[in-house]
Amino acid sequence: MVTLAEVARHAGVSASTVSYVLSGKRPISDPTRRRVRASIDQLGYQPHAGARALASSRSRIIALMVPLRTDMYVPVMLEIAVAVATTARTHGYDVLLLTGEEGPSALRRVTGSGLAEAVILMDVQLDDGRLPLLRGAAPPAVLVGLPADPAGLNCVDLDFAAAGALCVDHLAGLGHREIAVVGGSPGVYARHTGFAERTLGGLRERAGRRGVGLLHRPCDGSHDAVAGVLARILDERPAVSAFVVQNETAVEPLLALLRRTGRAVPEDVSVVAVCPEAVAERASVPLTSVAIPAQELGRRAVERLFARLTGADGPDAAGVELLAPVLTVRASSGPPQGRALTG
Amino acid sequence: MVTLAEVARHAGVSASTVSYVLSGKRPISDPTRRRVRASIDQLGYQPHAGARALASSRSRIIALMVPLRTDMYVPVMLEIAVAVATTARTHGYDVLLLTGEEGPSALRRVTGSGLAEAVILMDVQLDDGRLPLLRGAAPPAVLVGLPADPAGLNCVDLDFAAAGALCVDHLAGLGHREIAVVGGSPGVYARHTGFAERTLGGLRERAGRRGVGLLHRPCDGSHDAVAGVLARILDERPAVSAFVVQNETAVEPLLALLRRTGRAVPEDVSVVAVCPEAVAERASVPLTSVAIPAQELGRRAVERLFARLTGADGPDAAGVELLAPVLTVRASSGPPQGRALTG
DNA sequence: GCACGTCGTCGAAGCGCTTCGATTTCCTGT
DNA sequence: ACAGGAAATCGAAGCGCTTCGACGACGTGC
CATH class of the missing domain: 1.10.260.40 (lambda repressor-like DNA-binding domains)
Structure with missing residues (x-):
């Protein structure tokens, strides 16, 4: 050497x-x-990286904690992770991969040993066990996601509430009066995952405001689960003319089932998804959707971290940054049956 | 501190x-x-991690290089990565996340600076640009995947050739005489990704041996692409009674299209997939499939690395380990139309 | 023509840990 | 009771880098 x-x-x-x-x-x-x-x-x-870290007490490494569960948005997670790694490199930093498995102690370990200078956390729960370690000054961190109480924390996320509202606006604007929401798997809600509940909140608020009926059902991604949920929805609310889907694995099953039961999309029912662009574009009916900007989230998280790391620890060291949702109209949404677009 | x-x-x-x-x-x-x-x-x-690395010249970090492209087996990639991280932790090691972006030089960087002691490479191409750096002694590495010439390299992978053969055996055993293969996206073959070509090799060899007709078509995962490929296959070989799919995103589109064109699975056509268990189980028709053991691959890769790292650098320091494929029969395969199972 | 500030470079002191003799203590065998 | 060892602990020398104060060699202002 x-x-x-x-x-x-x-x-x-x-x-x-x-x-x-x-x-x-x-x-x-x-x-x-x-x-x-x-x-x-x-x-x-x-x-020599170690020698450098020792002498300068800067390791030039940030830790990225990814969830170990694989029941939610897997491709999004990877895309964020890759974006984080890529962006970090442009700042001369490397990324250490932590899984949720070790729990909060992993944070203490990599941070306390000087292995990592800072942390990025993904898949943040509304009341996350790792949060207490992060409040205040101790180790610089950015969350991808939004906990219940973001005070003193640095967060980046899509504005899922606005995304939900946007979906309702789009559908209500087309004339729909009854909307069903096919949500993430029940486990997602059980864990109080922020994005799921926030989307739902946005949907409900806007539906209430516009006087539109809204029915929400969590749903596993398996074909059978979707079939069951769909049947129950159509049974409870026969007037439903539009679906909002926030579960990428449920998209194709839903479309297939609608087709099979003789409901044309978008002529008979409209479908709007909250999902990555790639999924929306390649669906069997190209989906009107609110994109989940995975790359952008990863990039922004890193940029905020470095602003905090190198910056003068300015007044905006902490804070929440919500990316504005964008709804792209594709083939899956239109005015409800027998009605013209009212504008 | x-x-x-x-x-x-x-x-x-x-x-x-x-x-x-x-x-x-x-x-x-x-x-x-x-x-x-x-x-x-x-x-x-x-x-202090740096001090320790300096004094002992062991960083207790291994680097994991994941592909940056997201056109292939994304959930599998993440699952492998998580398994690698988890297994590494049980040995007291952490994992540094590298993307393919930086190319071979990233390997030199993390390895030459003593940041990482060893490397695991995913998504290895048949003739990978990173291989020259890895032959011989210099830095300990394990590949997940199998390049064209694995001499002097340490590789772990599913035996995709055997997996292909297994699919043919299963279908031929049921009595099928004409099989169509819906492959990965064209890009996968253009890049000479090992697993795709090896599966195809196994399929062809076994089909030839058993006198079964085989037609292979690369295929993007989008609904339209699958529709096009399916149409062409049925046009060219009307006698096709079974499909082998090696592209998880093509699975649902294919099933939907078969349904739509009035072909029942498995009564009219059989479908066998090479894909993760989760995909096979949750498909709209539970799929007979050869599983891709992502976790196992990640774990084995790490174990081999540590055998090499701590072991006496024994004679089997290098070598190829191919996991035996397992075919699970589910609902999507059966004897061809109008024929009894011949045993 | 002399004090003074700059610019470019050097030397040395660590950073916190591991590791290799060396040292001390205490047992064992005879 | 005494040499010979084993067991437990200590001290010191680095590992390769950063960083701070110091220092010579200049140019500048009067």
Whole structure:
């Protein structure tokens, strides 16, 4: 292994000079810098990460905690993770992958040992067990998701409440009066996952305001579960003319079942989804949908972290950033049967 | 921050004694050990990762390189990654997340700087650009996947060739004489992704041996793409009575299309998939399938890495480990129309 | 032509840990 | 009762890097 000292000897300068060339923290004359750079290249020098972390007490690593459960939005999770890693690299940082398994103690471990300088948490519950560790100053953190009480926390998420409202607005605008919501799996609600409840809140609020009927049913992604839920919905509210789906695995089963029971989309029923663009575009009927901007979420989370890490710890060190939802109209939504679009 | 020295002072011993208590590399008397342990707990001591890595030249970190593309088996990728992280933790290691974006140089970086002791690579291409860096001794690595020439490399993967053969055996055993293969997206083949080509090889070899007709078509996962591919297959080979699908996103579209065109599964056509169990179980018709054992792959990869890392670098330091495929019969396969099961 | 500030570089002191003798203590065998 | 060992602990020397104060060699202002 090549060390700084060897580079220094090779370039005929002191070790500290090489260090300053690398860090740019003190001015170095042009000829010297050139010489050092050449030696570095020639010897293939790579600074030792541990030594660097020890001396500078900065590891240049951030930890990313992903949920271990795989019952929800898996592709979204991976996309966020990849975006986090990519964005971190542009700042010269690497990403340590933590699973939820170890629980809150994992945070203490990587943070207390100086392994990671900061943390990004995904899949935050409304009342997450990891939150107490994060309030206040101790370790810099950004949550992807929104807990019940975000005071003193740094959060980024899609504005799911607004997303829900947007769906209702779109459908009500088309003339629908009865909407059914096919939600995430029951476990998602049992865990009080923020995004699910917030979407529901937004849907309800806006439906109430516009005088539209709303029926919500959690739903597993399996074909059978969707069939059961659909049957019950149509039984309870025969007047339902539109569905909002917030469960990507339920999308195709739902469309298939509607087709099979002779309901054309969008002529007989409209379907609006909250899901990644890729899912909406490739569905058997291209879906009118509110996109889940996975990449953007990952990127924003990292940017906020670095703002906090490098910035002057300004007044906006903490705070919530909700991305505005965007609804894209595709083929799956239209005015309800027998009615013209009323505008 | 609490240091080793403070713990030592608090316990009334020398720093080295504390270190030996922690590492167990030298015998420490029971009373002393107890005292040290108590001090550690009381002070909330956590060893500094960088210092430890510097002094011992072991970072206790392995790097995991995941593909950045999201066109293939995304949930499988995440599941492998999580299994890798979890298994690594049981050995006291953490996992650094690398994306394919940086390319081979990322390997050099994390490895050359001592950041990671070893590497696990996912989504290996038949002729992967990262392979040259890995041949021979330099840095310990395990591939999840199988390149064209695995000489000198350490690989773990499902035996996709055997999986293909197994599918043919199952269908031929039921009496099918014409099989169509709905493959991964064209990009997968263009990139010469190992598993896709190996499955195809296994399918072809066994089909040839058993005198069964085989037609292969790459296929995107979108509904329209599946529709196109299906139409062409039925056009070219009207006698096709069974499908093998190796593309989880194509599964539901295919089933929906078969239904829509009045072909019952499994009465009129059989469908066998190579996909994760979860997908097979939850499909609109539960699928006879060869499982992709994501967790197992992740776990085995890590175990092999540690065998190599800690082991005596025995003769089997390198080598290929192919997991035997398991075919589970579910509802989607049966004898072809108008024929009894011949055994 | 002399005090003074700059610029570029060097030396040395750590950062917190591991590890390798060396040292002390206490047992064992005879 | 005494040499010889084993067992338990200590001290010190790094691991490779960053960083701070210091220092020589300049140019500048009067």
